[in-house]
Amino acid sequence: MEVSNIPKHIGFIMDGNGRWAKKRGMPRNFGHKQGAAVFKKTINWCREFGVRAATFYAFSTENWKRPEDEVKGIMNLLRQYIKDIRAMQKENVRFIFIGDLSRLDEDIRVELADIMETSRKNTEFIVGVALNYGGRAEIANAAKILAKKCVSGEISPDDISEELIEKNLYTSEFPPLDLVVRPSGEQRLSNFLIWQVAYAEFVFMDVLWPDFKKKDLEYAIKEFASRSRRFGGL
Ligand code: IPE
Ligand code: IPE
Ligand code: MG
Numbered sequence: 001m002e003v004s005n006i007p008k009h010i011g012f013i014m015d016g017n018g019r020w021a022k023k024r025g026m027p028r029n030f031g032h033k034q035g036a037a038v039f040k041k042t043i044n045w046c047r048e049f050g051v052r053a054a055t056f057y058a059f060s061t062e063n064w065k066r067p068e069d070e071v072k073g074i075m076n077l078l079r080q081y082i083k084d085i086r087a088m089q090k091e092n093v094r095f096i097f098i099g100d101l102s103r104l105d106e107d108i109r110v111e112l113a114d115i116m117e118t119s120r121k122n123t124e125f126i127v128g129v130a131l132n133y134g135g136r137a138e139i140a141n142a143a144k145i146l147a148k149k150c151v152s153g154e155i156s157p158d159d160i161s162e163e164l165i166e167k168n169l170y171t172s173e174f175p176p177l178d179l180v181v182r183p184s185g186e187q188r189l190s191n192f193l194i195w196q197v198a199y200a201e202f203v204f205m206d207v208l209w210p211d212f213k214k215k216d217l218e219y220a221i222k223e224f225a226s227r228s229r230r231f232g233g234l
Helices: 017-023 028-049 068-089 107-118 136-150 162-167 213-224
Strands: 009-013 053-057 093-098 125-130 179-182 202-204
Touching: 017 028, 028 053, 028 068, 028 125, 028 213, 068 093, 068 107, 093 107, 136 162, 179 213, 202 213
Parallel strands: 009 053, 009 179, 053 125, 093 125, 179 202
Antiparallel strands: none
16 A cells, blocks of 8 residues: 555544344344455455554443344354464564453453463554443543542642553553444444544444445555644644
8 A cells, every 4th residue: 555654543533333234134143244254354454464463442431332133142252263373473463451350251252361461562563443332431530540649649630641541441551542443334332442542533434334344444554544633733
């Protein structure tokens, strides 16, 4: 691709799985399965294009409202994907799971913690997977950590700065978020990385996530490259 400013960190809101399945007269979980396959492919396309990190919105703090069957199906898919993730880990890819993982089943939690630990030193690419993730919960969590440090005397309230809050977000080890891609036709964030998007670019696309192809990623990156980011300056 003839583009000089490739985004370093892209956030993907993997949306439209249910509608994709419905169009085919299939259960929603069939769409999630296809969506998970696209997740894996997208990681590799990002690596080919020279992106350094990608965060995928897989399950929100609000998605627990869905029928129990669907939630169970998504968790079982995650169990299956842990094997694929382990294979990628051998290719120098680091995995960071963001969100309140404490609400996930114990077996999943143990695996995720182990993957995060064993891939910690991998440097080629960072994959973020947002699970039981909510942007507001993330900020509230950072506030809680800093409040406790104030009470213990480790910091003073006057030490609290944007940088210090950022250091206590789940994404503290990621490069700054440059671009958010949301397929499925919806034009909203649905509580995804709401602090981090302050100066990110947005590309909303009509394609449903299970149909997302390499050419769609290429389109989003070219669109990003064509934007003039001023960060408030001239
Ligand atoms: C996104 O697809 C996946 C999750 C939220 C887990 P959806 O399941 O939201 O699909 P639509 O939006 O209903 O089509
Ligand atoms: C956002 O999609 C969450 C994920 C993609 C995991 P939703 O389908 O849950 O968002 P809304 O309900 O359309 O805002
Ligand atoms: Mg949706």
